[in-house]
Amino acid sequence: MEITGYNVAFIAIAAMTVTSAIFVVTLPNILRSALFLMFTFIGVAGLYVLANAEILAAMQLLIYVGAITVLILFAIVLTQQLMGARITQTSRNIVLGGVAAIAVFAFIATTFVSHFSKGSDMIAAQPAVPTSDPLLMIAKMLIQPYVLPFELASFILLVAMVGAIVIAKEDKD
Amino acid sequence: MTIPVSAADWIVINTELILVGTAMIVLLLDAFNRRISDRISPWITLVGVVGGLVSLGFLWGQEYTGFAGMLVIDSFSVLVKMAILFGTGLAVLLSVDYLRREELAQGEYYGLLLLSTVGMLLLTSSANLIMIFLSLEMLSIALYVLTGYARMRPRSQEAGMKYFLLGSFSAAILVYGVALIYGALGTVDLAGVAEALTAPGILSNPVLLAGAGLVLVGLGFKVAAVPFQMWTPDVYEGAPSPVTAFMSVSTKAAAFAALTRVLVFAFSDLSGVWMAVIWAIAALTMIFGNLVAIAQNNIKRMLAYSSIAHAGYILVAVASANQLGIQSIPFYLIAYTFMNIGAWAVVTVITRKGEEGVGLSDYTGLFWRNPLLAVSMGLFMFSLAGIPPTAGFTAKIYLFMAAVNANLIGLLIVAVVTTIISAYFYLRVTVIMFMHRPSEVSAVHVPIAAYVAIIIAVVATLWLFLFPNSTQAFTEAVWRMGL
Numbered sequence: 021m022e023i024t025g026y027n028v029a030f031i032a033i034a035a036m037t038v039t040s041a042i043f044v045v046t047l048p049n050i051l052r053s054a055l056f057l058m059f060t061f062i063g064v065a066g067l068y069v070l071a072n073a074e075i076l077a078a079m080q081l082l083i084y085v086g087a088i089t090v091l092i093l094f095a096i097v098l099t100q101q102l103m104g105a106r107i108t109q110t111s112r113n114i115v116l117g118g119v120a121a122i123a124v125f126a127f128i129a130t131t132f133v134s135h136f137s138k139g140s141d142m143i144a145a146q147p148a149v150p151t152s153d154p155l156l157m158i159a160k161m162l163i164q165p166y167v168l169p170f171e172l173a174s175f176i177l178l179v180a181m182v183g184a185i186v187i188a189k190e191d192k193d
Numbered sequence: 194m195t196i197p198v199s200a201a202d203w204i205v206i207n208t209e210l211i212l213v214g215t216a217m218i219v220l221l222l223d224a225f226n227r228r229i230s231d232r233i234s235p236w237i238t239l240v241g242v243v244g245g246l247v248s249l250g251f252l253w254g255q256e257y258t259g260f261a262g263m264l265v266i267d268s269f270s271v272l273v274k275m276a277i278l279f280g281t282g283l284a285v286l287l288s289v290d291y292l293r294r295e296e297l298a299q300g301e302y303y304g305l306l307l308l309s310t311v312g313m314l315l316l317t318s319s320a321n322l323i324m325i326f327l328s329l330e331m332l333s334i335a336l337y338v339l340t341g342y343a344r345m346r347p348r349s350q351e352a353g354m355k356y357f358l359l360g361s362f363s364a365a366i367l368v369y370g371v372a373l374i375y376g377a378l379g380t381v382d383l384a385g386v387a388e389a390l391t392a393p394g395i396l397s398n399p400v401l402l403a404g405a406g407l408v409l410v411g412l413g414f415k416v417a418a419v420p421f422q423m424w425t426p427d428v429y430e431g432a433p434s435p436v437t438a439f440m441s442v443s444t445k446a447a448a449f450a451a452l453t454r455v456l457v458f459a460f461s462d463l464s465g466v467w468m469a470v471i472w473a474i475a476a477l478t479m480i481f482g483n484l485v486a487i488a489q490n491n492i493k494r495m496l497a498y499s500s501i502a503h504a505g506y507i508l509v510a511v512a513s514a515n516q517l518g519i520q521s522i523p524f525y526l527i528a529y530t531f532m533n534i535g536a537w538a539v540v541t542v543i544t545r546k547g548e549e550g551v552g553l554s555d556y557t558g559l560f561w562r563n564p565l566l567a568v569s570m571g572l573f574m575f576s577l578a579g580i581p582p583t584a585g586f587t588a589k590i591y592l593f594m595a596a597v598n599a600n601l602i603g604l605l606i607v608a609v610v611t612t613i614i615s616a617y618f619y620l621r622v623t624v625i626m627f628m629h630r631p632s633e634v635s636a637v638h639v640p641i642a643a644y645v646a647i648i649i650a651v652v653a654t655l656w657l658f659l660f661p662n663s664t665q666a667f668t669e670a671v672w673r674m675g676l
Contacts, residue, residue, distance in 0.1 A: 183338035
C-alpha cells in the first residue's frame, strides 16, 4: 500500500474505530464503555467521509454521537447502582464464543481478501453518485421509489415507542 | 414535487392499511378511555382481521406489483396472508379471557398484535431485501414486547429479553448479508437479483455467496430451523400462551414466505449451492425437533420442539423447489395454523393463573373432566403427527409427493422416519388424556371465546382433510406466481 494522505487517514481512523470498539466490549466500567462507543461512532463517521458520503457522515454524527450516545449515558446515570459497578463482559462460554467469532471473521475476511486480490470486478458497478446535490437526490429517493420503506421505518419507531411504554409504565390499578 | 402513489400501490397495501387503521383505533381508544377499551378492543381487532380477510378475498387470483416492485400480490402471498390472518384472529379469541385471567392490560396488547401482523403481511409480499429487513423488524419488535408482556412473571421477562437479544443479533446478520448482496450485484430488488445472477461468472463470487449465506442465517432464525433454534423452547415456554400460539404459526408463515421468495425465485440460479444447505438444515431440524420433543414433560416445551420439527418439514418443500413443493407450502402453513393454534388453545385453557399447570400430568384423564376439550386436543395431536383424518395428514402427503418428484429420496426417508418417531410423543398426550383416570374429576372452565377458537380449528382441521379439493384451485394457482 502506498503512503498517501488518504491511506494514512484511513488507517488512523480505522485504528481508532476498532480500538475503541474493543474497549467498549472489554472495559468493566459501563460508563467508560459508553464513552468509547462514542469514539467508535465518530470513527465510523470519519470512514463515511473518506468514502465520499458526507451526508451519511453528518447523519452519523447527529444521530449516533449526538443522540444515541447521550441517551445511553442518561440511561446509565439515571439507573441506580450502575454507575460504579464493575461488570464482567465475558461469560462461561467465552472459549466457544471466541472460536465462533474468529471463524465468522476469518470467513468474511477471506471473502474480501480474495475479492481484492482478483481486482474490483467482483463488486457490481455502483449507481452513479451525482456530484451536484447529493442531499436533494437522497430526499427525492426517500419520497419517490423508497417511500414505502421510509413510511414503514416510521411505523417501526411507533411500535418501539408503544413497546417501550408497555415495558416501562408503572402498574397503578 | 408530488409523491407518486398509483392505484396499484393502494391495492397492493390495502390489507395492511386496514390492519394499521385498526391498530391506530385500538391504541387511541386505549389512550382516551381505558375502561371502554378493555371491553371492546378485542372485538375491534377481530373486525379488522375479518376486514383484512375480506380484502384478501378480493385480491384472490389477481397479480399486482406496487411501489416500484417492492411489494407483490400473487396467489402465493394471498394464501400465506390468509394463514397469517387466521392465526391472528384465533389468537385474539384466545387472548380475551387470558388477559383477564392474568390481569394484564388489554389495549396495547391488541395494538402490538395488529402491528406485528402488519409486519408479517408486508414480509409475505416483500420483493425487495430492504422491505424484507424492515418488515421483519416490525413484526419482531412487536413480538419482543408481547413475549415479555406478563411483566410480573420472571419467566416471561426472561423470554422477552432472550428473544430480543438473539433476535437483534440475527437481524444484524441479515442486514450484513443484504449489504454484501448489494455489493456483489448492485441491487436489492429480488427481480433484479434474479436477473443479475444470469450474468456469466457471477455465481462463484464469494461476496455474493457470503451475503446469501448470511441472509439464510437471518431467515433461518425466524423460522427456528436447526442450528438457529436455541431460543425457541425458552421463548415459547415463557411467553403468554396466546402470544406463543400466534408467533408459532404466523411468524413462521411470514418467514417461510420470505425464505421461499428469496431462495426459489430470486436465487434460483444459485440453487446448486443452497439446495444442499437447505437439505442438511431440513434433515437436522426434523431429527433434532422430533427427538428432543420426546424427552419433554412440559407441554409448552414439547409443542415448541414440535414447532421446530414442523419447520423442518416445510423446509423439505423449499428444498424440493418444484411446482408441487411451492404449492404445498401455503397448504402446509394453513393446515399448521389451525392444528397448532388449536393445540395451543387447549393449553391456554388448561393452564391456570400464572401459567401453572403445563405438565403432561395436568392432562391426565382430561376426557373425564371435559370430553369435548380432550377430543379436540386428540384431533390436533393426530393432525400434528400427520395421522388421518386430519389436515396434517394431507399436508404431509403433499410434501412427501413434492420430495419424490424432486428426487430427494434421502430427505424423504428422514421425513418419514421422523414422522413415525413424532407419533410417539403426540400420541402419548392422547393416551394420557383418554386412558388414565384422573385422581379427582374437576370440570375445566372454558371461556366461550376460547371454545369458538377451538371449534373453528377443529372444523378447519377436518375440512382440509375431507375436502382438500376445495383448496386445490387455490394452491394450483400458486405456481403461476411470477417475479
